[in-house]
Structures are given as C-alpha cells and as structure tokens.
Amino acid sequence: MAKGTYIGEFEQLVLLAVLRLGQNAHGAIIREEIIDRTGRSVSRGAVYAGLDRLEEKGFLKSWLGAATAERGGRAKRHYEMTANGELALSTAFHAVKRMAQGVRIPRLA
Amino acid sequence: MVSAGNNLRVVREKLGLTMRDVETASEAIARARGNEEFFVPISRLTDFETRGVIPSIYRLSSLATVYRIQPREIFSMYGVNFDSGQHSSEPKIPPVVQDDKQMVGALHREVKQGNVALPVVGCYLLDLLLPRKHRESLVGDIEQDFRTNILPRYGRTAASVWFWKQVVIEIVPGLYLRIAAGFVKRLLGA
Numbered sequence: 001m002a003k004g005t006y007i008g009e010f011e012q013l014v015l016l017a018v019l020r021l022g023q024n025a026h027g028a029i030i031r032e033e034i035i036d037r038t039g040r041s042v043s044r045g046a047v048y049a050g051l052d053r054l055e056e057k058g059f060l061k062s063w064l065g066a067a068t069a070e071r072g073g074r075a076k077r078h079y080e081m082t083a084n085g086e087l088a089l090s091t092a093f094h095a096v097k098r099m100a101q102g103v104r105i106p107r108l109a
Numbered sequence: 110m111v112s113a114g115n116n117l118r119v120v121r122e123k124l125g126l127t128m129r130d131v132e133t134a135s136e137a138i139a140r141a142r143g144n145e146e147f148f149v150p151i152s153r154l155t156d157f158e159t160r161g162v163i164p165s166i167y168r169l170s171s172l173a174t175v176y177r178i179q180p181r182e183i184f185s186m187y188g189v190n191f192d193s194g195q196h197s198s199e200p201k202i203p204p205v206v207q208d209d210k211q212m213v214g215a216l217h218r219e220v221k222q223g224n225v226a227l228p229v230v231g232c233y234l235l236d237l238l239l240p241r242k243h244r245e246s247l248v249g250d251i252e253q254d255f256r257t258n259i260l261p262r263y264g265r266t267a268a269s270v271w272f273w274k275q276v277v278i279e280i281v282p283g284l285y286l287r288i289a290a291g292f293v294k295r296l297l298g299a
Binding site for chain 2: 024026027029032036044045046048051052068070071072075
C-alpha cells in the first residue's frame with residue numbers, strides 16, 4: 001500500500017463508523033458510534049480531524065446539510081465513503097487478518 | 110419518568126426494533142415532514158428510555174408512528190390521560206400531581222432554551238482557534254447538544270459549565286500542537 005493511502009487504527013474506526021451509519025453519517029453521530037462501540041473517549045475535534053484527513057486522501061466525500069435552529073443556524077456536514085475508502089479499509093482489514101493468521105492472541109474471544 | 114421510559118423500551122423491544130431502527134425510521138419521518146424536530150437520534154432515545162427525559166411533542170409523534178400506537182398511549186405512560194379529563198389515572202392523587210409539575214417544568218425549559226445564548230466569549234474562542242473547515246459543524250454539534258440535551262436536563266448554570274468544558278477540550282489540543290509546531294520551527298531555524 002502506498003504511503004499516502006495508509007490508514008491508521010483511528011482512521012479505520014472512523015471509516016467503519018461511516019460505513020455502519022450509511023446516509024446518517026455526520027460528525028456528532030460518528031463520534032457517538034465510536035464511543036458506544038469501542039468505549040474510547042474521543043473528542044469532537046479528533047473525529048473531525050480524522051474525517052478531514054480521510055477526505056484529503058479521497059476516502060470520504062462530504063457535503064453540508066441544511067442549517068437548523070437547534071444548531072444555532074449551523075449546518076451539519078454529512079460524510080459518505082468513496083470506492084477508494086472501501087478499498088483502503090478492506091486492504092487494512094486484510095493486512096491485520098493476514099498478520100493474525102496462525103497466531104494465538106490471548107484474551108481474544 | 111424513568112418508568113415511562115422503561116415502558117417505551119418494552120414497546121420497542123416487543124416489536125423487535127433496535128435503537129438504530131427507530132433512529133432510521135424517525136429520520137425518514139423528519140425528512141418527509143421537512144422538520145428535523147421529528148428526528149430521534151439514538152442518544153435521545155437512550156435519554157427517554159433510561160434517564161427519565163421527556164420527549165418533545167414532535168419526537169413523541171415520531172415514536173407513536175414508529176411503534177404503531179396512538180400518541181395518547183404514550184401520553185398515558187407519562188400520566189397524562191385525555192380520556193378521563195384528568196392528568197393522572199390515579200384518582201386519589203391531588204389535581205396538581207408531581208408528574209404534571211415535572212412535565213410542565215420540562216416544557217417550560219424547552220420553551221426557554223431557545224432564548225438562552227451560548228457564552229459569547231466561548232464561541233469567539235472556538236471561532237478563533239478551531240480549523241475553518243470543520244468549525245461550523247463542530248460548534249453546531251456542541252450547540253445542539255447544549256440545547257437539546259444538557260440545558261433541558263441540568264439548567265442554565267450547569268449547561269454553561271458543560272459548554273466551557275467543551276471549549277477547553279476542543280481548543281487545548283489544537284493550541285498545544287500550534288505551540289509545539291512553532292517550537293520545532295524555531296529549533297530547525299536556529
């Protein structure tokens with residue numbers, strides 16, 4: 001995998017969250033999904049920084065939704081995974097799978 | 110109000126719906142009606158089911174549609190019974206029942222929350238120090254949480270404290286990185 005297309009562990013979590021949420025994916029709910037499923041404490045800034053990096057790499061595309069009153073007239077930014085994002089996630093996932101093959105990982109259910 | 114929330118959970122589980130199912134269905138309702146107030150995110154549903162938070166009329170309407178029950182059935186879970194002409198199914202409870210007080214209080218808080226502005230200095234710091242690209246979305250997320258979650262539940266003072274905590278959490282790592290980058294630049298330049 002070329003250096004520019006490498007995705008780290010946190011980026012993998014962000015991509016998986018986007019994939020799980022489908023059309024609903026936006027910053028706040030992506031963060032909630034990561035917290036709910038991993039138990040990690042994640043700041044909003046960290047999630048948005050990760051989303052920016054993934055968008056720069058061409059793994060996500062984003063667009064602004066409608067502004068709402070409860071957000072103080074600010075719009076939500078929605079995210080969707082691109083074909084390159086799917087490929088990068090699949091490559092990263094298979095790399096971990098190959099590395100783990102034949103290895104007994106303690107405490108892995 | 111926790112028991113009412115528990116009843117909502119029982120209804121949902123009897124239908125075999127996950128929280129995600131309810132969120133997705135309510136989003137479709139909100140889209141069809143062109144009003145985001147009908148949307149019930151998972152975090153809010155959790156609040157209704159486990160923390161005693163009372164749904165807004167819009168969200169209550171969405172839940173009734175998704176659960177295929179009459180809105181009055183949800184009202185009755187919260188002790189509001191339209192059929193009897195009273196606000197409680199318990200005949201021995203005085204007219205002004207505690208549940209009604211809580212509900213009226215919550216409704217008043219929901220009405221008032223629209224007038225409560227976020228602390229100006231905090232907003233200015235966020236505008237100044239957050240990266241431009243996700244500034245609007247991030248501040249919007251904080252404001253939405255502030256108005257729909259924190260303010261109705263804890264009141265103005267605690268919500269302000271919560272807001273300032275969010276400001277610190279969001280700007281400190283960025284500030285640290287900027288200072289560190291400046292330090293490295295100076296080292297390399299020297």
